Amino acid sequence: MENLTFIDLFAGIGGIRLPFDELGYENVFSSEFNEAACDTYEANFGQRPSGDITKIKSEDIPPHDLLLAGFPCQAFSIMGLKKGFEDTRGTLFFEVERILRYHKPKIILLENVKQLVTHDKGRTFNVIINRLTSIGYHLKWKVLNALDFGLPQKRERIIIVGFLDKLSYHYFDFSFNKVKYDLNSVLESDDKVDSSLFASDRIQKKRKEKVKDKIIFYPSIWHENKSGNVSILDYACALRTGASYNYLLVNGYRRPSSRELFRFQGFPDSFKIVVSHQEVRKQTGNSVPVPLIRAVARKIHEALLFSEKTRFTKLS
Numbered sequence: 001m002e003n004l005t006f007i008d009l010f011a012g013i014g015g016i017r018l019p020f021d022e023l024g025y026e027n028v029f030s031s032e033f034n035e036a037a038c039d040t041y042e043a044n045f046g047q048r049p050s051g052d053i054t055k056i057k058s059e060d061i062p063p064h065d066l067l068l069a070g071f072p073c074q075a076f077s078i079m080g081l082k083k084g085f086e087d088t089r090g091t092l093f094f095e096v097e098r099i100l101r102y103h104k105p106k107i108i109l110l111e112n113v114k115q116l117v118t119h120d121k122g123r124t125f126n127v128i129i130n131r132l133t134s135i136g137y138h139l140k141w142k143v144l145n146a147l148d149f150g151l152p153q154k155r156e157r158i159i160i161v162g163f164l165d166k167l168s169y170h171y172f173d174f175s176f177n178k179v180k181y182d183l184n185s186v187l188e189s190d191d192k193v194d195s196s197l198f199a200s201d202r203i204q205k206k207r208k209e210k211v212k213d214k215i216i217f218y219p220s221i222w223h224e225n226k227s228g229n230v231s232i233l234d235y236a237c238a239l240r241t242g243a244s245y246n247y248l249l250v251n252g253y254r255r256p257s258s259r260e261l262f263r264f265q266g267f268p269d270s271f272k273i274v275v276s277h278q279e280v281r282k283q284t285g286n287s288v289p290v291p292l293i294r295a296v297a298r299k300i301h302e303a304l305l306f307s308e309k310t311r312f313t314k315l316s
Contacts, residue, residue: 003024003025003026004025004026004065004066004106004304005025005026005027005028005062005063005064005065005066006020006025006026006027006028006064006065006066006067006068006105007027007028007029007030007031007061007062007064007066007067007068007099007105008027008029008030008031008049008068009030009031009053009067009068009069009071009095009096009099010031010032010033010053010069010070010071010072010092011030011031011032011037011041011049012032012034012037012041012070012283012286012287012288013037013040013041013044013283013287014030014040014041014044014045015070015265015266015267015287015288015289015290015293016068016069016070016109016111016288016293017030017045017068018267018290018293018294019290019293019294019296019297019298020066020068020297021045022294022297023297023298023301025065025066027045027047028062028063028064029050029061029062029064030045030047030049030050031049031050031051031052031053031056032049032050032051033051033052033053036275036279036282036283037283037286039274039275040272040273040274040275040279040283043272043274044271044272053092053095054092054095058098058099058101058102058103059102061099061102061103063103064103064105065105065106065107066105066106066107066108066109066300067096067099067100067103067105067107067108067109068108068109069096069108069109069110069111070110070111070112070288071092071093071095071096071110071112072092093128093131096110097131097132097135100132100135100137101135104135104136104164105164106163106164106165106168106304107161107162107163107164107168107300107304108132108137108160108161108162109159109160109161109162109293109296109297109300110159110160110161110162111157111158111159111160111288111293112157112158112160113156113157113158114143114156114157114158116128116158117143117158128160129141129160132160132162136164137162137163137164138162138163138164138165138166138169139160139161139162139169140160140161140162140169140172140173140174141158141159141160141161142158142159142174143156143157143158143159144156144157144159144174144176144292144296146265146266146289146291146292147181147235148176148178148179148292149176149178149179149266149289149291149292149294149295150179150180150181150266150291151181151264151265151266151289151291151292152181152182152183152185152186152221152234152235152236152264153235153236153237153238153239153264153265153289154235154236154237154238155238155239155289156238157288157289157292159174159292159296161296161299161300163303165307167306167307167310167311168303168304168306168307169303171302171303171306171307172299172300172302172303173299174296174299176295179291181235183219183220183221183234183235184219185263186260186263186264187219187250187260188257188259188260190254192257193254193257194257194277197254197255197256197257197277198253198254198255199246199249199253199254199255203246203249204252204253207222207224207230207249207252207253208252210224210228210229210230211230211232211252214230214232215232216232216252217232217234218251219234219250219251220232220233220234220250220251220252221233221234221235221236221237221248221249221250222248222249222250222251222252223236223237223247223248224244224246224247224249225237225247232252236248236256236264239261239264239265239281239284239285239287240285241281241282241285241286242285243285257277258273258277258280259273261280261281261284262280262284264284265284265287265288265289265290266289266290266291266292266294267287267290
């Protein structure tokens with residue numbers, strides 16, 4: 001199979017791109033609005049994404065076989081106001097549609113928060129599915145959890161995969177063997193963590209008071225939700241961009257380091273950190289679980305290989 005080309009829309013720091021690079025696919029275009037995210041992307045992939053996709057004409061984007069898009073999810077998020085298409089961020093799906101109608105790539109992979117499925121009693125999701133189907137895509141989708149892919153982070157995301165080719169579509173499925181997660185695989189030793197990340201005595205005392213009737217174990221992540229309840233878990237709840245600074249505490253006394261935040265999303269330790277810790281919190285909170293995307297990417301690749309092999313067999 002020839003090397004396939006892809007574009008990376010709403011690219012963030014490249015979490016969706018990474019597995020396709022590993023498969024040998026060639027990136028021909030990327031777009032990202034946030035400058036700090038572009039800094040991280042450029043440092044790790046050697047190219048700086050183009051800017052605001054709303055200002056880029058479809059004809060100025062190179063032809064491609066695969067479109068990747070983790071279009072902004074805040075408009076549908078349970079932590080946001082869930083305004084959907086009423087929010088300007090929600091309308092960015094139509095930028096994806098615009099590019100798909102012009103280029104008709106063979107495959108699409110879209111990612112968003114699981115709340116997209118139920119937003120506005122399912123009407124928002126139906127609009128998206130109907131628009132994609134009208135272009136000619138055969139679609140499969142499923143809500144997947146990072147915890148099932150070896151990451152100690154509960155992060156549920158809707159993944160939509162579409163093929164123009166029916167053979168690939170029928171072969172593709174969302175069946176995966178669960179991979180066990182281990183919090184120890186993510187955590188750094190305390191002596192490697194910047195002292196500024198340790199919670200104040202007041203915060204630590206407050207947390208201990210809230211868990212005095214609970215079973216405490218180590219290592220653990222102490223998660224405080226919006227109502228002030230604290231859970232002691234062997235994984236992190238979803239990393240969030242706008243969360244309070246102390247909502248996740250490692251062992252109840254410190255915040256995750258920059259490297260730990262990248263590890264929670266499955267980025268390799270070779271992934272370069274070139275921005276402040278504050279920016280890392282934003283970038284990882286907006287990113288995707290790389291092992292989850294990797295598993296989907298491999299399934300897509302297998303479906304394409306099957307389709308090509310089937311057609312070759314029929315021809316011969």
